[in-house]
Amino acid sequence: MISSTPKTLRYQELADRLAEFIRHGTYPPGERIPSVRQTSKQQGLSISTVLQAYSLLESQGLIEARPQSGYYVHAQIAERLPEPETSSPQHDPSLISLHELVMRLMHDSSNPNLVHLGAALPTIDSLMTQKINRIIANIARQKGEEAHQYQFPPGLESLRVQIARRAVNAGCNLFPSDILITSGGVDAIDLCLHAVCSPGDIVAIESPSYFGTLQILEVHGLRALEIPTHPRDGISLTALEFAIEHNPIRAVMVIPNFNNPLGSLMPDEKKEALVNLLARHDIPLIENDVSGELYFGDKRPTVCKAFDTKGLVMLLSSFSKDISPGLRIGWVAPGRYRAEVEWLKFTLSASSPTLPQMAIAEFLESGGYDQIMRRTRREYARNVRLMSDAVMRYFPEGTRCTRPSGGFVLWVQLPENVDSLELYGLALQGKITLAPGHVFSATYQFSNFIRLNAASFDYATERAIERLGAMVVELAARR
């Protein structure tokens, strides 16, 4: 019955392909694979060819037949499969590119076996998550149709109403119609850059700058001009003015409230002066306020947008640092560029997901946000203080550390001869992640700096800082 060469070839081919599927986890151990009939139909092969392939796989121990039920991936296969990728690199970290480094930071951040001081992930209060989940379950039950329709730009009105209301706390009079919903803060930055810049343009940014900012400028083909920035009060206006007078700067992009990684906070007068400076030169300001709600003091800081009279400030923020990173909802108030940004949002992503918009709108409307955030802010202030204390305790002399008044990251300057990329490699071997200073500048200026995530602080964190300190001592003594 089974004899011709092409047919034999075909069943072996099929078996090989299925084996590969099993090895790659498309069919995990214990799972049922498609029936002989299904596979025959899908692949356009005869029943007998498929049966042959299955019996070959069975004899190889990859699948097993269960009577009346079909074929299943052998459960023991798991032990023979390679382990999931671990992210501890064995090769010299100084050889990897900036892209690879950033991607490794990203992948590491979901590895449960590491102490996470690398990625700047927030710690969301569990009450926040519970409340919003209750709202999501209700929406799924009661407004299930609406949740699955497009919410074309500018996005859900009830959410824009809530954002406009909260903007008052930041000194800002926004109307719901001024606001466009985005898929997180990064999406908002992408839209703003598309709206005001063309490839080759120069954008002035803070130095150091969040590596996400640098990479998005790279994708847009823009040139970053890094402006000196003070760890307490932000970007130097003198330096910025000088830069504007000597370069065709197309836009300025800053995080005035709790810059990442500096934690700097621009005083109100300085914000006003920045807005006025740019207004005189007709330069748009992309204002990233994603950490604005994470203040340690008793008043939410003002945004530059509050001083904007010419519509040049494009204020953007997101709910990723306070309500939910996973819902991916942000917003932008693009001032005079509103129509352009709305068109771009539609063209580049049609719309942002509807259910997350409904959930956040209902949560903000239902109250409770401010109460939970008061606790979160106290937590962050405490953890930043504790981590700063630990750094001082365990790191060698010559170390400097920021004293942020909001957010949850620390920017640490190590003794001059310590290379933070080397430290990064050592730390990873010791199951600790950190963000090496190199990624916070396009010109590799911060080779003896690291950024630490202080969103949480417990015994394991303290011990990790102690071990890191010992590594720094060792590296500092080496030369």
Next chain:
Amino acid sequence: MISSTPKTLRYQELADRLAEFIRHGTYPPGERIPSVRQTSKQQGLSISTVLQAYSLLESQGLIEARPQSGYYVHAQIAERLPEPETSSPQHDPSLISLHELVMRLMHDSSNPNLVHLGAALPTIDSLMTQKINRIIANIARQKGEEAHQYQFPPGLESLRVQIARRAVNAGCNLFPSDILITSGGVDAIDLCLHAVCSPGDIVAIESPSYFGTLQILEVHGLRALEIPTHPRDGISLTALEFAIEHNPIRAVMVIPNFNNPLGSLMPDEKKEALVNLLARHDIPLIENDVSGELYFGDKRPTVCKAFDTKGLVMLLSSFSKDISPGLRIGWVAPGRYRAEVEWLKFTLSASSPTLPQMAIAEFLESGGYDQIMRRTRREYARNVRLMSDAVMRYFPEGTRCTRPSGGFVLWVQLPENVDSLELYGLALQGKITLAPGHVFSATYQFSNFIRLNAASFDYATERAIERLGAMVVELAARR
């Protein structure tokens, strides 16, 4: 107590600002406004200034005090507010730009007072929506923490496993690790273009092409080269080969399965020939398969990716046309460009929302998709046939109409002298939307074509087609 000029000014300023907030809907009718104490704190004004402002607003009839409860926006205010934007334009539609036209199509699509033949919105089976909502409610209750964490690229593994399994039906052997989750199909296109093109590059596309494709090329600063395309079997390979030999084409972007607006379906041999042609010239193919599941025949059509041996095909699709437009989940299998696309995804949006990924993964895993889709496909096949019949019945001689074998749009060629932009204007006045042919080409070639959405068809649709037909007759007779 209240006497000094600056103070008087301040309370009037505050009242004006709050009045504007009320008029713009930041505080809708019947809603409570912030208490005197809150406003005093937020604005840094004295209690007495705020009280004065509130009493001014009260005397203007904008707010009312309720004992023991606070101040509320007067309920009757609603009648005095302007009506929500209506989208029927009064001015000459030929004067508006392509951008404005596309944005109007988008805004019209959510206007409940119109018969929607314009935007290509799917009709999702209500059982599909019910099932997925039950899953969402369960996730919110049982996996609430996970749903709010980042799912960094490549995205949720269990979803990628499901996508890899379903790809077999399209003749394609994908592993979960080949796939990256995106925020809908448009996001996937954006990523592919970023990965393989630079501003100024030429991209060959079908003619006509979905206007979203044309606009995204515009945002990227790319030049579209429109290749003749047959309404039955897709892009002309002869023309494409000629174009490749005479132009530095950087990428080709096609919808082989049920092109929008043509509904064309490339036969397997032609798909294979296309892949081989591009392989010979080392040109990447961006293959958009968003409508691949909407076939009317008894077999899901193959994708070009099935014939890809060099990793040059970037296959993308989404769940917006079959499961949920609002969840905004799509995916891409970028072949040899995988690492670059993963980096771009992280850089341009950090990640796609987690909860929608979990919901779709669990839904696909739980079964039921295929059963519901069988019904949906029958529905679409029926509605496309009914609308085509109606067009034939009511439109004048000289009209031509596609006969798609999948999807839910019809592409209608009107008598030569009929301008579809003029028809669009007339139709809108008659509360009917349609997509004028102009938007399906960068070179304004299809001025006597329209695209009709046939996702649903009922008595109102039939009457709308009848009225449209009468308009076309009138326009055709005019010159």
